[in-house]
Amino acid sequence: MLYVLKFALRYLASSKLQTGLLVLGVAIGVFVFVFISALIGGLGSYLVDRTVGDIAHVTLEAPKRDATLISGEPNGSAVVFQKATAQREVLRTGDIFLPLIEEMEGVKAASPQIVGNGFVIRGQSRAPVYVTGVEPGKVSAIADIRGKLVSGSDRLTNSSILIGASLASDLGVGVGQIITLQSDRDVERSLMIAGIFSLGVETLDARSAFVSIAAARSLFDLDQGISRIEIKLNDLNSAELFADRIAAATGLEATPWTENNAQLLDGLRAQANSGDLIKAFSLITIVIGVASALLLSTYRRRPEIGIMRAFGASRMFVVSVFVFQGMLVGLIGGVLGAGAGYLVMSPFPVPEEAASGGFPIDVRQGDYLLAIVLTVIGAIIASILPARAAAKVDPVEVIGQ
Structure with a gap:
């Protein structure tokens, strides 16, 4: 494993410009990922805070007395209780x-x-x-x-x-x-x-x-x-669960804020889906970039790979060298991109403190660790095709050229 790592580092260091550009491309993709996460998350928090910040998260009221059947008569007629229009709950x-x-x-x-x-x-x-x-x-x-x-x-x-x-x-x-x-x-x-x-x-x-x-x-x-009891919660996202719990405990009608703000929630979900789509494209870009660079490296290093194979290096060793290259590029680029994203977004105020009409970026919702993990996984997947191509190199054919 140590030799695999040494060869991977040697290959990356031998083409500093190509490696630097590759790491930079990965870092930009990760930066876009964390920026979109912080922007979409911050915008959602901003909209919810502005919409729900000054209303109750759960409202308790007396159970509504709708029209009910009180008694029925043998001839088929019925006596029904009907709430008076002026009656106040x-x-x-x-x-x-x-x-x-x-x-x-x-x-x-x-x-x-x-x-x-x-x-x-x-x-x-x-x-x-x-x-x-x-x-x-x-x-x-x-x-x-x-x-x-x-x-x-x-x-x-x-x-x-x-x-x-x-x-x-x-x-x-x-x-x-x-x-x-x-x-x-x-x-x-x-x-x-x-x-x-x-x-x-x-x-x-x-x-x-x-x-x-x-x-x-x-x-x-x-x-x-x-008329009612209005309740404010520490976590407004738990309103539905709390409403069910308080209704079961008191027998009162409990209405969470989500019930009267369905359009807002639909808009936030659509917004989150748009953000996920953009983040997916940034990851696809990273995978394509890493795969292209490593494929180019494979064709450039065919003679070296052939010599390694002639001296007894196994196909698994060759595959591992290229997979380690992809992993290192993904890890270094991911850390640099996530770090740059955090530094760039830190000066922005959190949504709760953002001025009206401001830029509601929430640095806390950058998904930094997720971005790094997905980038490393994507880079490893991207390196599999070049690694397999390298492992198929015939040492006799390459050395004889």
Whole structure:
């Protein structure tokens, strides 16, 4: 094995320019591989963070009461329970389940909420709004209201409100001013604007308002219970498994964020498939390059191979020399390409810190080890054809030329 390695190194060192170009080609292919991995992975993380970052990963609600058969009559008629159109689903056992949920592994935050529709009134202006009642200390538990404030603060009291920037602009109001909030139960309250936020989503910034959960109770005429519990997880990718687990433990309806974002997931899968295709082409390029260079080396070294065979070198020895050449080229080029990729991509901020419209490259998702391993395997496979050609050299024929 030592002699095989020596011959492989000797062959590579004897044609420094060819070997250098071959290693450079492999390194470029690996660089493309890790760059595409980091770019596709980073772009996926960026899109998910921007889309899912300010919404609940799992939402718990009371089981929906659909039309059900209560009793049947002998004459074939039936009595069916049908939910009234104005009936509001209420989770009356939320306070019981909340401590259990907050202690579950993987839960980052849990926020009980009362939600409903209404209108914000300022003078002659009237704008529809979706109202969310939250506990004052959990305003930013799900959506990062505190980090997205344009002005004011996120401190809520029973007489204050937080509204979106677009809504504030449409009404021409600012922090400290009084507005009237009318719920869909025709209950009105005068509230002071404590803060104005901008989540970066126009529909949210133009139609969202947050009040204290106590204020929401009076607005929506709800003496007890809540509308839902929103849960934020440490790992948003585990939302479906967590939703199944919490639904089994509580008997409530648990909806993961993936259920309402199927189009986003389809787009991410298509994006990942495109990246895999590009990476496959880069590996194919590496294999073709290594195979071509080693085939050329085989034909150039036919006399040397013939002499080795005449002195008793076995076909397996000759095959091993060329396979080792391919392996060394793949290993050296793979390490250089992966290292260059890491150095080039390191200055870029990770997706969570990337500015809007920036270049969301995630250096952590470069697949460096995978790139090196696949490159070495590809180079070994590429060397098999030249190695077999070298092993078939007839020493009598070659030496006699």
